[in-house]
Every structure is written in C-alpha cells, then in structure tokens.
Amino acid sequence: MNDHSPPEGMSAQSPRRVLSPHLQVYRLPLNAWISLLHRITGLLWCLGLLGATGLLWVVAAGQGWPAAQAALGSPWGRVASILAIYALWFHWASGLRHLLFDFGFGFAAPVVRVGAWAVPWVALLGTGLLWSWMG
Amino acid sequence: MDGVNGGEDVGARLAPSRAAVSHWLGQRLSAALLLVLVPWLMFSLGSAGGMELDDLRQWIGRPSHALGLALFFLAAWYHAALGLEVVVQDYVRPESLSAVLVLGVRLAAVVGAVAAVGAVIWIVAGMQ
Amino acid sequence: MVQFRLPREARPVTGREHAAPERAARPRRFVVYRFDPDTGGPPRLDTFVLDLDDCGPMVLDALLKIKNEMDATLSFRRSCREGICGSCAMNINGRNTLACTRRIDAYPGEIRVLPLPHRPVIRDLITDLSQFYRQYAVVEPWLQERTPPPPDRERLQRPADRARLVGLEECILCACCSTSCPSYWWNEARFLGPAALLAAYRWIEDSRDEATAQRLDALDDAYRLYRCHTIMNCTEACPKGLDPARAIAGVKRLLALRKL
Ligand code: SF4
Ligand code: SF4
Numbered sequence: 001m002n003d004h005s006p007p008e009g010m011s012a013q014s015p016r017r018v019l020s021p022h023l024q025v026y027r028l029p030l031n032a033w034i035s036l037l038h039r040i041t042g043l044l045w046c047l048g049l050l051g052a053t054g055l056l057w058v059v060a061a062g063q064g065w066p067a068a069q070a071a072l073g074s075p076w077g078r079v080a081s082i083l084a085i086y087a088l089w090f091h092w093a094s095g096l097r098h099l100l101f102d103f104g105f106g107f108a109a110p111v112v113r114v115g116a117w118a119v120p121w122v123a124l125l126g127t128g129l130l131w132s133w134m135g
Numbered sequence: 136m137d138g139v140n141g142g143e144d145v146g147a148r149l150a151p152s153r154a155a156v157s158h159w160l161g162q163r164l165s166a167a168l169l170l171v172l173v174p175w176l177m178f179s180l181g182s183a184g185g186m187e188l189d190d191l192r193q194w195i196g197r198p199s200h201a202l203g204l205a206l207f208f209l210a211a212w213y214h215a216a217l218g219l220e221v222v223v224q225d226y227v228r229p230e231s232l233s234a235v236l237v238l239g240v241r242l243a244a245v246v247g248a249v250a251a252v253g254a255v256i257w258i259v260a261g262m263q
Numbered sequence: 264m265v266q267f268r269l270p271r272e273a274r275p276v277t278g279r280e281h282a283a284p285e286r287a288a289r290p291r292r293f294v295v296y297r298f299d300p301d302t303g304g305p306p307r308l309d310t311f312v313l314d315l316d317d318c319g320p321m322v323l324d325a326l327l328k329i330k331n332e333m334d335a336t337l338s339f340r341r342s343c344r345e346g347i348c349g350s351c352a353m354n355i356n357g358r359n360t361l362a363c364t365r366r367i368d369a370y371p372g373e374i375r376v377l378p379l380p381h382r383p384v385i386r387d388l389i390t391d392l393s394q395f396y397r398q399y400a401v402v403e404p405w406l407q408e409r410t411p412p413p414p415d416r417e418r419l420q421r422p423a424d425r426a427r428l429v430g431l432e433e434c435i436l437c438a439c440c441s442t443s444c445p446s447y448w449w450n451e452a453r454f455l456g457p458a459a460l461l462a463a464y465r466w467i468e469d470s471r472d473e474a475t476a477q478r479l480d481a482l483d484d485a486y487r488l489y490r491c492h493t494i495m496n497c498t499e500a501c502p503k504g505l506d507p508a509r510a511i512a513g514v515k516r517l518l519a520l521r522k523l
C-alpha cells in the first residue's frame with residue numbers, strides 16, 4: 001500500500017484514510033464478465049484434466065472401467081459431463097478471442113461487444129453439436 | 136516533501152524479472168495447439184463413456200491417436216500450470232506464499248503430464 | 264489473500280437527506296459519497312435532491328450547485344470543466360468517467376457519485392493518486408536519445424510517424440482507466456496499470472525515441488505488464504476514447520516478437 005505519512009512540516013498525526021468502494025459498486029462491462037468466466041472455466045478444467053488423467057489410468061490399468069462408466073452414466077455424471085463440456089467450449093471460444101486480441105485484431109468497440117456476446121452462444125452451439133454428433 | 140520519484144517505493148520499481156514473455160508466449164503457443172486438439176478429442180472421445188474397454192484401448196492404441204492424445208495431455212497440463220500460476224499471482228499474498236504455491240503447481244503439472252503420457256505409452260505397449 | 268471486501272471501517276452508511284427546493288419542476292436525486300477524515304465515523308452516502316431546471320447540464324454542474332447552495336463542505340477536484348485537466352475523474356453510476364463531460368440527462372434516474380475505486384480516500388470525492396503518478400514516472404515518459412541532436416533544427420518526424428502517436432498521446436492522466444481495472448485493484452503495488460502502460464507504449468512507438476530496447480526490458484515483468492489480462496475495463500472507462508488495452512497488447516506483441 002501507499003505511504004500515507006504526511007509531508008514534513010505537517011502535523012505528525014497521519015490523517016485517517018479509508019479505501020474507496022470498488023468491486024461493490026463497479027458496473028462491470030460484459031467483457032469483464034466473460035473474462036471472469038474464462039478464469040472460472042479454466043480453473044474448473046484444471047480439475048477436469050485431473051479427472052481425465054485419472055480415467056486414462058483406469059483405461060490403461062484395465063481395472064475399474066465399469067465403475068467409471070457407471071459413474072459417468074448416472075444422472076449426476078451426465079449433468080456434470082454436459083456442464084464440463086459447456087465450460088470447455090466456453091474456455092475454447094473465449095481463448096480464441098484472446099488469441100485474436102493478442103494478434104491485435106478485434107479491438108474496435110463494436111467488435112469487442114459482439115465478440116463478448118458470441119462466446120456463451122458459441123459454447124452452447126459447440127455443446128449442442130457434440131450432443132447431436134454422439135447421438 | 137518527497138518528489139514524485141521519492142518516498143516509499145512502489146514495488147513497481149523492483150528490477151523487472153525478464154522471464155515474463157516466455158510465460159506469456161508459452162500460454163499462447165499451448166493455447167494454439169489446444170484450439171485444434173480439444174475439439175478433435177471432444178468429437179472422438181466424447182462418447183467414450185459408452186464404449187467397451189477394448190474398443191477404447193483399440194482407438195487409443197492407433198499410433199496417430201496415441202500421439203495426438205499424448206500431445207494433448209502435455210499441452211493441457213502445461214497450459215493449466217501456466218494459467219494457475221497467473222491466478223495464484225493475482226490473488227495470493229504474501230508473495231512468498233504465492234511463490235511456494237507456484238512451485239507446487241509446476242510440480243503437480245509435471246506429475247500429471249508424466250502420468251498421462253505414461254498411461255498412453257502403457258496402452259500402446261499393451262497392444263503389442 | 265487479496266481483500267475482495269471493503270474493510271469494515273470503509274463501508275459507507277446512509278447519510279443525510281437534503282430535500283428538493285419548494286416547487287421543484289424537475290427534481291433529481293444525487294447520492295454522493297462523503298468521508299471526513301477529521302471525525303471518527305465511517306463514510307456516508309448523502310442524498311441531495313436538485314431541481315434540474317435550475318442547474319447546469321453536466322454532473323459537475325450539479326456537484327458545484329450542491330457545494331455552492333446546499334453543503335459547502337463537499338470536496339472534489341475540478342479545474343477546466345471541459346475534459347482536459349483530468350481532475351474531476353470519479354465513479355458515476357458504477358463507471359469511471361469525468362463529471363464535467365457527463366450530461367445529467369444521460370442517466371435515467373438517481374445519480375450515484377463515488378470516488379475513483381480502490382484508492383485511499385482523502386476527503387469525499389478526493390482520492391490519493393500519488394501511487395498512480397509514481398507509476399507514470401516509472402515508465403520514464405520523456406524523449407530519450409543517444410545520438411546528439413542536429414545543430415540547426417529540432418528532431419523532425421515524418422507525418423506518417425507522427426500519425427502513429429494518435430490515440431496514444433492524448434491521455435490526460437485522469438486515472439479513470441487504472442482505477443477501473445480489477446487487476447490494478449488487486450495488484451496496485453506492482454502492476455503499473457493501463458495509464459502508465461499506455462504512456463510507455465506512446466514512447467516505444469515514437470520514431471525519435473532511442474531507448475526502445477530498454478523500455479521493453481523494463482516492462483518484461485510478470486507484475487508490471489503481465490497482470491493485464493485484457494479485461495478491457497480500462498478502454499470502456501477512458502473518457503478520451505483511448506484504448507489502453509490495445510496499447511498494452513501492442514507492448515506484449517513487441518516483446519513476443521523480440522523473443523521469437
Ligand atoms: S485490459 Fe488490462 S489494463 Fe485494461 S482493464 Fe483489463 S487488465 Fe486492466
Ligand atoms: S488513458 Fe484515458 S482513462 Fe486512462 S488516464 Fe489517460 S485519459 Fe484517463
């Protein structure tokens with residue numbers, strides 16, 4: 001934090017300061033929400049990656065696959081899978097947008113807004129596509 | 136009174152670390168790889184839950200598939216470690232704790248990547 | 264851990280209500296953040312009801328009217344009242360902007376006026392920006408040259424080179440951008456923030472400057488530059504229509520290209 005001591009020559013008592021409101025009052029633009037969700041979906045997939053590595057071990061070891069299958073096929077397993085797939089597509093689409101920014105594309109204000117709107121819908125599209133692909 | 140440059144330091148005037156571009160570049164390069172590998176995997180293995188164990192191993196055992204899968208796990212663990220590192224540095228204080236956590240994250244990612252690639256090799260070896 | 268919540272003593276409480284004048288034709292509520300360092304209490308949110316028929320068009324006009332006619336203790340910075348000094352930056356209805364260039368009728372209802380976010384408050388709407396200025400100083404925002412200047416004239420610049428500075432050199436250092444940036448909130452001690460980074464890029468892009476390599480070296484740091492995650496609150500906030508997010512992406516790109 002800052003040095004709040006008063007300049008020399010002023011009273012030795014340092015004035016009382018408080019922190020101004022921030023997250024509590026800021027009206028975050030859509031882009032900031034997408035950015036936050038990019039982070040959350042990324043964190044979720046750190047867990048997902050752990051799970052995927054575990055499943056790969058189950059397949060390699062040849063033991064416990066029926067149990068894993070049962071867990072994935074249970075109602076909760078299905079819900080979790082669909083959410084995970086949606087989160088992955090979300091992170092994918094938002095990440096693609098970030099890559100474009102890094103190359104210097106898409107900084108014009110309308111493009112930023114349309115792009116931010118597109119991310120959740122692209123993720124939905126990807127999830128639906130995968131769904132129909134799997135039949 | 137202190138001039139603009141004087142007074143208590145802003146940490147911003149610590150010497151720059153000079154390793155930060157590599158981190159950023161690594162994040163983007165692994166992202167570019169995953170951009171392709173993730174949809175491929177989702178469409179190939181999305182229905183793995185319903186597959187028989189032998190069919191699944193058959194699929195993974197194909198050289199091109201095994202290579203793609205290993206590449207995916209390497210890139211993904213690397214990407215995850217870099218991303219977690221950023222989150223840790225953003226939110227965890229004091230910095231000494233955040234440095235320890237960053238080391239832990241890297242270690243965990245190496246373990247994860249080795250485990251995943253090891254499993255792929257195991258499956259391929261088991262096919263022979 | 265980073266503190267996401269406000270410390271208890273910093274949480275504002277509901278303050279006084281100053282009613283509208285008799286027979287106000289167009290009453291409008293202004294909720295204004297108040298903090299007095301000399302009394303022990305927490306910050307307050309005071310309400311002032313103004314008659315817009317008897318008030319200038321900008322939010323700053325309303326603040327001046329409150330100060331002149333309702334509560335002379337209200338403190339805020341202002342100077343030019345035309346968007347060029349950067350003094351009157353504050354948070355209006357949840358977004359950082361300049362009070363002097365914001366029309367009151369651009370907002371539908373109640374107008375909430377708070378100080379710039381996540382800064383130490385000195386009094387009311389006045390925050391301590393000394394850290395912000397020190398960060399500006401870190402990027403050494405002046406022309407640096409190695410070769411001696413020509414003896415008979417200034418250092419000239421081709422029009423095309425000058426054009427590269429458009430959108431970079433108009434910054435008025437109002438701090439709307441930096442104090443809108445969540446990364447800056449959590450890492451203000453080491454992240455330079457969008458305003459300082461925009462200034463850094465302005466000198467990196469200057470064809471006459473000969474310290475480009477050193478400037479890039481100084482920014483190759485996990486905290487100074489790379490705390491920016493392209494959230495783009497900064498660009499949304501800039502009252503001069505500048506794009507710090509794009510400038511920061513430019514710095515990152517130059518660093519990456521140099522590395523490859
Ligand atoms: S683009 Fe970077 S500097 Fe601007 S608000 Fe986002 S994180 Fe902050
Ligand atoms: S870039 Fe814009 S918002 Fe930031 S300090 Fe400069 S004028 Fe203000």
Ligand code: FES
Binds near residue numbers: 344348351362
């Ligand atoms: S008073 Fe100068 S910018 Fe508003």
